[in-house]
Amino acid sequence: MSRRHIAMVSIPAPGHVNPSLEVIRGLVDRGYRVTYADDPAMREVIESTGAEFRPYVSTLPQVNTAAGSSATEEEPWGGDAIDALALFQADYESMLPQLRELYDADRPDLFLYDIAGVPARILARQWEIPIVQLSPTYVAWEGYEQDMAEHIATMRADPRGSALYERQREFLRDNGIDDDPDDFLGRPPRAVVLVAKSMQPNAERVDEDVYTFVGPALPQTRGEDGAWCRPGNGDRVLLISLGTAYSGRPDFYRRALAAYGGLPGWHVVLQVGRHVDPADLGEIPANVEVHRWVPQYDILVEADAFVTHAGMGGSSEGIYTATPMIAVPQAVDQFENADALVAAGVAVRVDGETVTPERLRAALAEVTAPDVRTRSRELAAELREAGGVRAAVAVVESALGGARN
Numbered sequence: 001m002s003r004r005h006i007a008m009v010s011i012p013a014p015g016h017v018n019p020s021l022e023v024i025r026g027l028v029d030r031g032y033r034v035t036y037a038d039d040p041a042m043r044e045v046i047e048s049t050g051a052e053f054r055p056y057v058s059t060l061p062q063v064n065t066a067a068g069s070s071a072t073e074e075e076p077w078g079g080d081a082i083d084a085l086a087l088f089q090a091d092y093e094s095m096l097p098q099l100r101e102l103y104d105a106d107r108p109d110l111f112l113y114d115i116a117g118v119p120a121r122i123l124a125r126q127w128e129i130p131i132v133q134l135s136p137t138y139v140a141w142e143g144y145e146q147d148m149a150e151h152i153a154t155m156r157a158d159p160r161g162s163a164l165y166e167r168q169r170e171f172l173r174d175n176g177i178d179d180d181p182d183d184f185l186g187r188p189p190r191a192v193v194l195v196a197k198s199m200q201p202n203a204e205r206v207d208e209d210v211y212t213f214v215g216p217a218l219p220q221t222r223g224e225d226g227a228w229c230r231p232g233n234g235d236r237v238l239l240i241s242l243g244t245a246y247s248g249r250p251d252f253y254r255r256a257l258a259a260y261g262g263l264p265g266w267h268v269v270l271q272v273g274r275h276v277d278p279a280d281l282g283e284i285p286a287n288v289e290v291h292r293w294v295p296q297y298d299i300l301v302e303a304d305a306f307v308t309h310a311g312m313g314g315s316s317e318g319i320y321t322a323t324p325m326i327a328v329p330q331a332v333d334q335f336e337n338a339d340a341l342v343a344a345g346v347a348v349r350v351d352g353e354t355v356t357p358e359r360l361r362a363a364l365a366e367v368t369a370p371d372v373r374t375r376s377r378e379l380a381a382e383l384r385e386a387g388g389v390r391a392a393v394a395v396v397e398s399a400l401g402g403a404r405n
Contacts, residue, residue: 004400005033007108008051008134009099009117011091012039012058014244015313016114017046019136019194022217023112025049026389027396037102037120056098059091082160088116089167095119096175110400118185122175132399133188134392137195137312137333140186141205152182190399192392195312196319196383198344199337212395215386216316218297228298231267235287236304238364239323241271241296242330243311248275252328252352254282256307259360261285266364269299297321305367307360310338310347319346322380324367326360328352345375 006027010016017038027034028050036051039058046053096119103123111131113120124131145152155161168181177184190210197203197213206213230237240256242249253272260268261284268288272278278290296314300306300321308314310327315337318325325347327338341347348363355363366372387394 003031003033004109005035005106006110006112006396006400007054007103007120008034008036008112008114009095009120010036010038010042010114011060011116012041013060013116015311016116016136017042019216019313019316020112020114020134021045021049022219022389023134023192023194023392023396024051026217026393030393030397035106035108037099037117054102056095056102059094060087082155082158082164086160086164088118089164089171091116092118093171096122099123110396112396121184121188122172122177125177126175130399130401131189132396133191135188135191135193135195135211138200139191139193139206139211141200141202142207143202143205144186145182147202190395192395194392195316196379197386198319198379198382199312199315199340201336201340212391213386214391214395215383215388216313216320217389217392218317218320228269228295228302230302233267235265235267236368237299237302238266238268238305238307239271239294239296239299239303240268240307241294241314242273242309242328243314244273248273249330249352250276250280252355255355255357256360257281257285257288259357260364261288263287263361263364269294269303271296305364309352310334310341310349312337315341316383319344319376319379320383322373322376324372324376326350326363326367328355344379346372346379 008020008024010020024034024036034051035054036046037054037056038046040055043053043055099119100123107127108129111120111124111129112134113131115133115135115137121131156165165181172179172181172184193211193213194216196215200206238260253270253276256270260266266287270288270290271294272290272292274292281290284290297317300317300323303323305326306318306323307326307328308318310329311334325341327341327347327349329335329338330352338347338349342349348366350359350363
């Protein structure tokens with residue numbers, strides 16, 4: 001097998017790194033030399049795939065921090081979409097010279113890049129190297145710009161939005177790229193989409209010559225270190241997790257404990273994250289186990305229901321494992337994801353700010369009804385047929401023969 005060099009570029013966020021890991025592992029197993037550039041915070045999980053870690057220092061706020069990283073959890077994301085995009089733009093400007101130094105003397109045969117790894121595309125254009133995006137979320141469809149024209153105009157009418165657009169344009173021009181920033185940042189030449197096609201808005205209008213939906217690239221066997229086993233008492237399993245970035249919700253956890261604590265026939269696994277002290281939740285019912293972190297995928301393989309913030313990663317894992325969901329969206333794309341899950345027939349949506357224990361219990365009854373369980377199994381089968389790791393690796397290998405940058 002060829003030892004051609006494939007370089008992956010991402011940012012230090014689990015929702016961006018984790019979806020890529022099995023694809024990277026698959027490429028390593030195929031015999032490629034794979035390097036992976038990210039902040040030192042992600043070194044351990046990346047090296048577990050067999051890829052060679054290449055460190056750069058990110059300026060982004062992070063959920064996890066590590067020695068050598070300039071990003072700290074005290075730096076808030078905060079603000080609105082314009083503020084968030086400005087944080088990403090600052091990171092692009094910091095990342096690009098670091099990537100150039102990492103790879104100038106060891107240029108890859110192909111770049112893979114996360115949606116926030118835009119500097120990789122700049123280098124691919126300059127070095128005439130093929131590139132493929134690994135998208136952990138939905139993608140642009142034909143007519144997207146027209147459909148979003150009002151939203152884009154509103155952002156540009158804000159002086160901050162106008163200044164950001166000019167900053168993006170100047171950044172690209174300084175690197176010899178005359179493309180419109182919206183097009184260059186949002187329209188990859190080739191992309192592997194690591195989500196269920198059912199989660200994609202206007203899926204029928206997506207150009208599948210550019211975007212290949214392969215579904216989440218998940219392991220076919222459970223991890224040895226993070227394995228979790230269903231209790232032997234025969235109870236059904238409910239996982240409650242609001243992810244990593246939006247997990248600081250002790251009020252919601254207390255209502256969930258009131259809803260599901262002591263519920264006959266149910267064993268509850270509650271992940272509270274790093275920002276909530278389990279001691280603040282009060283007395284923990286006997287049928288509940290509380291952890292700061294859990295091996296989510298391993299539990300979902302066993303679970304009968306999933307209370308989730310509807311992040312794209314958790315939503316995809318829930319679909320893939322045929323686990324009916326109660327969606328409790330917190331921010332950003334989670335509201336659209338929650339609506340997509342409901343439309344697909346595999347979830348109900350509740351408001352995390354106002355939902356009562358009674359409504360949470362009713363929602364559990366709804367999502368464990370036979371029709372929802374059947375639909376969950378049907379959608380899981382469709383998702384597995386999309387190909388996952390195998391299909392993603394095939395796209396990458398086809399792009400190694402040459403691609404537009």
